[in-house]
Every structure is written in structure tokens, then in C-alpha cells.
Amino acid sequence: MSxxxxxxxxxxxxxxxxxxxxxxxxxxxxxSSIMGSSIQIIRESISIFLCVxxxxxxxxxxxFTCGYSxxxxxxxxxxxxxxxxxxxxxxSLANVGAMVGAxxxxxxxxxxxxxxxxxxxxxxxxxxxxxxxxxKDSSFLFMGRLLAGFGVGIISYTVPVYIAEIAPxxxxxxxxxxxxxxxxxxxxxxxxxxxxxxxxxxxxxxxLPCLVLMPGLFFIxxxxxxxxxxxxxxxxxxxxxxxxxxxxxxxxxxNEIKRSVASSSKRTAIKFxxxxxxxxWYPLTVGIGLLMLQQLSGINGVLFYSSSIFLSAGIxxxxxxxxxxGTIQVIVTGIATTLVDNAGRRILLLVSSSLMxxxxxxxxxxxxxxxxxxxxxxxxxxILALAGLVILVVGFxxxxxxxPWVMMSEILPVSIKSLAGSVATLANWLSATVVTLTANMxxxxxxxxxxxxxxxxxxxxxxxxxxxxxxxxxxxxxEIQWSFR
Numbered sequence: 467m468s469x470x471x472x473x474x475x476x477x478x479x480x481x482x483x484x485x486x487x488x489x490x491x492x493x494x495x496x497x498s499s500i501m502g503s504s505i506q507i508i509r510e511s512i513s514i515f516l517c518v519x520x521x522x523x524x525x526x527x528x529x530f531t532c533g534y535s536x537x538x539x540x541x542x543x544x545x546x547x548x549x550x551x552x553x554x555x556x557x558s559l560a561n562v563g564a565m566v567g568a569x570x571x572x573x574x575x576x577x578x579x580x581x582x583x584x585x586x587x588x589x590x591x592x593x594x595x596x597x598x599x600x601x602k603d604s605s606f607l608f609m610g611r612l613l614a615g616f617g618v619g620i621i622s623y624t625v626p627v628y629i630a631e632i633a634p635x636x637x638x639x640x641x642x643x644x645x646x647x648x649x650x651x652x653x654x655x656x657x658x659x660x661x662x663x664x665x666x667x668x669x670x671x672x673x674l675p676c677l678v679l680m681p682g683l684f685f686i687x688x689x690x691x692x693x694x695x696x697x698x699x700x701x702x703x704x705x706x707x708x709x710x711x712x713x714x715x716x717x718x719x720x721n722e723i724k725r726s727v728a729s730s731s732k733r734t735a736i737k738f739x740x741x742x743x744x745x746x747w748y749p750l751t752v753g754i755g756l757l758m759l760q761q762l763s764g765i766n767g768v769l770f771y772s773s774s775i776f777l778s779a780g781i782x783x784x785x786x787x788x789x790x791x792g793t794i795q796v797i798v799t800g801i802a803t804t805l806v807d808n809a810g811r812r813i814l815l816l817v818s819s820s821l822m823x824x825x826x827x828x829x830x831x832x833x834x835x836x837x838x839x840x841x842x843x844x845x846x847x848x849i850l851a852l853a854g855l856v857i858l859v860v861g862f863x864x865x866x867x868x869x870p871w872v873m874m875s876e877i878l879p880v881s882i883k884s885l886a887g888s889v890a891t892l893a894n895w896l897s898a899t900v901v902t903l904t905a906n907m908x909x910x911x912x913x914x915x916x917x918x919x920x921x922x923x924x925x926x927x928x929x930x931x932x933x934x935x936x937x938x939x940x941x942x943x944x945e946i947q948w949s950f951r
Contacts, residue, residue: 513708513709513711514632514633514634514637514641514709516685516686517632517686517687517709518629518632518633518641518644520679520682520683520685520686521584521625521628521629521679521683521686522625522644522645522647522648523648523675523676523678523679523682524584524587524621524624524625524648524675524676524679525621525622525625525645525646525648525649525652526648526649526651526652526655526675527591527617527618527621527652527672527675527676527679528618528621528622528648528649528652529648529649529650529651529652529653529654529655529656530652530653530655530656530672530675531560531614531615531618531652531672532560532649532652532653532656532766532769532770533652533653533654533655533656533657533660533769533792534656534660534668534669534672535553535556535557535560535770536656536657536660536769536770536788537656537657537660537661537668538660538665538668539553541664541665542556542607542665545665546601546602546603546604546607548604552604554906555608556604556607556608556611557611557770557902558899558902558903559608559611559612559615560611560612560614560615560618561615561895561898561899561902562612562615562899563611563612563613563614563615563616563617563618563619564615564616564618564619564622564895564898565619565892565895565896565899566615566616566619567587567615567616567617567618567619567620567621567622568619568620568622568623568888568891568892568894568895569619569888569892570619570620570888571583571619571620571622571623571624571887571888571891572623572883572884572885572886572887572888572891573884573888574586574620574624575620575623575624575627575692575884575887576692576883576884579688579689579692579693579696580624580627580628580631580688580689580692581628581683581686581688581689583620583624584620584621584624584625584628584679584683585680585683586620587616587617587618587620587621587624587676588617588676588677588679588680589617590613590614590616590617591613591614591617591618591621591673591676592673592676592677593610593613594609594610594611594612594613594614594615594616594617595610595614595669595670595672595673596610596669596670596673597609597610597613598610598611598614598666598669598672599666599667599669599670600666610669614672617676619891619895622871622891622894622895623887623888623891625645626642626645626871626872626874626875627689627875627883627887628689629641629642629644629645629875630642630872630875630876630943631689631690631691631692631875631943632687632689632690632709634710635940635941635942635943636807636940637807638807638872638876639806639807639810639811639869639872639938639939640803640804640806640807642806642868642871642872642875642876643799643802643803643806643868643869643872644803645868645871645872646799646863646867646868646871647796647799647800647803647868649867650792650795650796650799650863650867651796652675653769653792653795654789654792654793654795654796656668656672657788657789657792658789658792659671661789687704687705687708687709688701688705689705690702690703690705690706690709690723691723691726691727691880691943693705694723694724694727695727695880702720702723703716703720706719706720706723719942722942722944723944725944726880726943726944726947727880744950744951745879745947745950745951746879746882748950749877749878749879749886749950750878750882750886750889750890751934752873752877752934752935752936753870753873753874753877753878753886753887753890754889754890754893755930755934756815756869756870756873756874756930756931756935757870757871757874757890757891757893757894757897758893758894758896758897759819759866759870759923759926759927759930760866760867760870760894760897761894761897761898761900761901762897762900762901762923763819763822763826763862763866763920763923763924763927764826764901764905764916764917764919764920764923765858765859765862765866765867765901766898766901766902766905767901767902767904767905767908767909767916767920768855768858768859769791769859770902770905771905771906771909787852791855791856791859794856794859794860794863795859795862795863795867798859798860798863798864799863799867799868802814802863802864802865802867802868803868806868806869806872806939807939807940810937810939811865811869811872811873811935811937811938811939812931812935812936812937814864814865814869815865815866815869815931815935816865816928816931816932817861817864817865818861818862818863818864818865818866818867818869819861819865819866819924819927819928819931820861820928821857821858821860821861821864822858822861822862822866822920822921822924822927823921823924823925823927823928824857824861825854825855825857825858825861826854826858826917826918826920826921826924827917827918827921828850828853828854828857829850829851829854829855829858829913829917830913830914830915830916830917830918830921831850831914832847832848832850832851832854832914833851833912833913833914833917834914835847836851837914854917866927870894873935873938874887874890874891875887876938876943876946877936877938877946877947877950878890879947879950880947936949
């Protein structure tokens with residue numbers, strides 16, 4: 467038994483690396499307490515922002531993977547002699563890999579920690595992109611896409627959880643929203659670099675986020691809540707002290723986390739019948755519901771096939787308009803990150819889903835009218851469709867893009883977080899796959915009808931948020947968990 471524990475520690479310890487320089491910095495800070503509380507706040511912010519900036523490379527990789535297939539389709543098909551259906555398989559294999567990664571993500575993140583999980587995710591990502599860049603036929607292309615998707619599936623669960631677990635309660639929403647901001651930056655980078663780089667070079671460029679992430683992980687502390695759960699009390703307190711500033715009194719937060727961990731570890735196994743209790747089924751319903759509705763609103767259908775949607779609306783410069791949409795998404799998501807902790811999660815979700823309902827209806831009306839009105843009025847309808855698509859992306863970026871991931875990491879109970887988080891992430895990727903596989907067929911059937919369906923889903927999302935989703939702004943993770951009891 468002791469040899470098993472030693473073997474586990476042997477695997478975990480190199481990945482923890484809370485680092486001796488933190489302790490040295492701590493000694494120095496205690497000797498210079500004369501510098502006052504303002505310096506302490508700056509030190510705390512730098513520590514938190516450094517951690518978030520490094521792990522944000524993961525979602526940049528996530529976004530780059532999603533965006534890669536948009537600018538490369540014609541060149542890959544030409545160079546490797548693929549059919550349209552083979553390239554569609556290539557595009558969707560990232561989702562398949564991500565679903566497998568999502569299933570494994572919770573257990574990996576529990577066993578070797580949040581940092582270890584990101585390290586594991588980086589390796590198949592890098593191998594996958596190299597396989598794509600050197601592909602001579604579809605087999606290497608498909609294998610590379612699956613491997614990159616697997617890494618993305620792990621990243622999509624681990625990064626929001628890590629950020630939620632290290633952030634102070636008054637900054638958790640804004641810092642959590644950085645996850646979605648980074649995804650949009652990754653998508654925009656793929657669109658932008660795709661205008662200048664051939665597809666093989668673009669794939670090599672895709673290895674960079676994880677190549678920087680891997681060494682960066684050694685310079686940030688592990689999640690204090692995970693360390694506490696693993697019984698690594700010295701590392702837990704060191705990690706928390708680093709994150710909060712060496713002059714900060716962390717005793718209250720230490721006791722809260724210890725109490726939460728103690729209550730969750732009394733029962734190591736949860737029976738299926740216990741999911742009838744509100745403390746389990748309610749947060750699980752909210753978490754899975756938000757992550758599914760985020761995708762079923764049709765956003766991936768719009769982002770993946772934006773160029774063809776623009777062309778069918780009569781807008782000739784589809785690629786330029788797509789890059790414009792990507793840029794708008796980054797800007798609005800950046801603004802939204804500053805609002806999450808001030809306005810609150812719930813109000814932003816309601817505004818977001820309401821805007822998406824109205825804009826989807828606007829696009830649907832523009833397409834329906836295009837079929838019945840004379841050609842002289844088409845220029846007005848093109849502007850209407852473009853405005854609708856821009857509002858749709860703005861609406862998504864305001865809330866529904868970032869906040870479901872933030873809330874998933876906040877509301878799931880510690881005792882079922884690994885299993886429930888994996889299920890919620892899997893549900894998100896399944897929904898994304900359904901939308902990306904059906905969007906092209908639906909748009910071929912009826913563009914107006916497609917956006918009517920998306921509008922109905924968005925309207926249901928408004929009702930779901932109004933009736934089910936609680937406000938978590940300003941509460942500690944432990945307080946949120948207690949509120950479901």
C-alpha cells in the first residue's frame with residue numbers, strides 16, 4: 467500500500483513544483499512589510515494574472531484547433547486530393563477526439579492535478595499538429611486531428627476548473643471569462659495566419675501555444691483546493707499564500723477549504739440514488755443545461771460555415787467578413803470579462819440569449835424575404851443578414867460564450883466534480899458535434915429555416931436561465947456549494 471502511495475507521489479510531485487523561489491520571495495516580502503498594502507495587492511494580482519496568462523495558452527490552442535479548418539479547406543483538398551466529405555470528416559474529428567478527452571479529463575485532473583492534466587493534454591496536441599503538417603495522405607491528417615482534439619477535450623475542462631480554484635471570489639468571474647476570450651483569440655489567430663501561411667506551416671504554428679504552456683506550468687502553483695483534497699497540506703498552504711500575497715492572512719480561507727474538503731471526503735463514493743438529492747441534481751442540471759444550450763444555439767454552425775453563409779446572403783468577400791466576425795468576437799468577449807463580476811452571471815446570460823434570439827430571427831427574416839422580394843431589394847437584405855450575424859456573435863460573446871464554463875467550474879460539488887465535470891464537458895462537445903454536422907445540411911435545406919431553429923433554441927435558453935440558473939457573483943466556491951443543500 468505504501469509503495470502505491472509512493473508511486474503516485476512520484477508521478478504527481480514533479481508536476482506540482484510549487485517552487486523554492488516562492489518561499490524565497492515570501493521571506494523577502496516579510497522583511498519588507500514597510501512597503502504597505504498597495505504593494506501587496508499588486509503582488510497578489512501579478513501572481514494570479516501570471517497563472518491565468520500561462521494556462522490561457524490552453525484555450526488559445528482550443529480556439530486555433532476550431533478555427534484551423536476554415537481558411538485551409540481549399541488548399542488541403544487540392545494538395546492531398548481529398549473530397550469535400552473527407553475534409554468534412556477531418557473537420558469533425560477534432561470534436562470526436564475532444565469527446566474522448568472530455569471523458570478522461572475529470573479523472574486525469576483528479577489523479578495528477580490540474581497542472582499535470584494540462585501537461586498531459588499538451589503532448590497529443592503537439593504530436594497531432596506535427597502529424598497534420600507532415601501528412602502525405604488522409605490517414606495522417608485524420609490521426610493528427612484526433613490527437614489535437616483529444617488534447618483540446620482535456621483543456622476545455624481543466625482550464626476553467628483551475629482558474630475557478632485559484633481566483634479570489636471577487637475576481638473569479640472575470641478571470642474565468644479569460645478562458646473564452648483566449649478561445650476567441652485562438653480562432654482569430656487561425657483566421658488571420660490562414661490568410662498568409664500555407665496549411666502545413668499553419669499546422670506547425672499550431673504547436674506553439676502548447677510548446678510555451680509546458681515549461682510555463684513549472685512557474686505557477688498547483689490549485690490549492692486540489693492539493694488540500696489530496697492531503698498535501700504544506701503544499702496547499704504555500705500555494706494559497708503565493709496566490710493571495712505573502713503578507714495576506716489566509717487563515718479564514720484555509721479553514722473554509724479544509725472544512726469543505728473534509729465534508730466531501732467523508733463519503734468517497736456517491737451512490738446513483740443520491741443524485742435525487744438537490745445538492746447533486748440541481749447543479750448538474752444547470753451545468754449540463756448551460757453547456758449544451760451554448761452549442762445548440764447554433765454558434766458553431768455560424769463560425770464554421772460563416773464564409774458560405776455570407777456568400778448565400780450575397781456578400782462576396784466571405785473570408786474578409788469571417789475575419790471581421792472573429793475580430794468582433796475577441797473585442798466583445800474582452801469587454802465582457804470586465805463585466806462578469808460587476809453585473810453578475812445571470813443578467814449577462816439573459817442579455818446574451820435574448821440578443822441571440824432576436825438576431826437569429828432577424829437573419830431568418832432576411833433569408834425568407836430574399837426568396838420572395840425582387841432582386842432590387844437584395845442589397846438591403848444583405849445588410850440586414852450581415853447585421854443579424856454580427857449581433858448574433860456579439861450576443862454570444864457577451865455571456866453565453868464564457869459564463870457556462872465559469873459556472874460549471876463554480877457550481878459542481880467537490881465530491882462529484884471530476885465525474886460531473888467530464889459529463890458536462892462531454893455534453894458540450896456532443897452538442898457541438900451535432901451542430902457542426904447538421905449545419906451544412908440545414909443551410910442547404912433552408913437558410914431561413916435553419917436560423918428559425920436557432921432562434922427557438924435561444925428563446926428556450928432565455929426561459930431556462932430565468933427559471934433555473936442561480937447568481938454566483940461574490941460567493942466563495944464553498945458558499946455556492948452550501949446554497950444547493
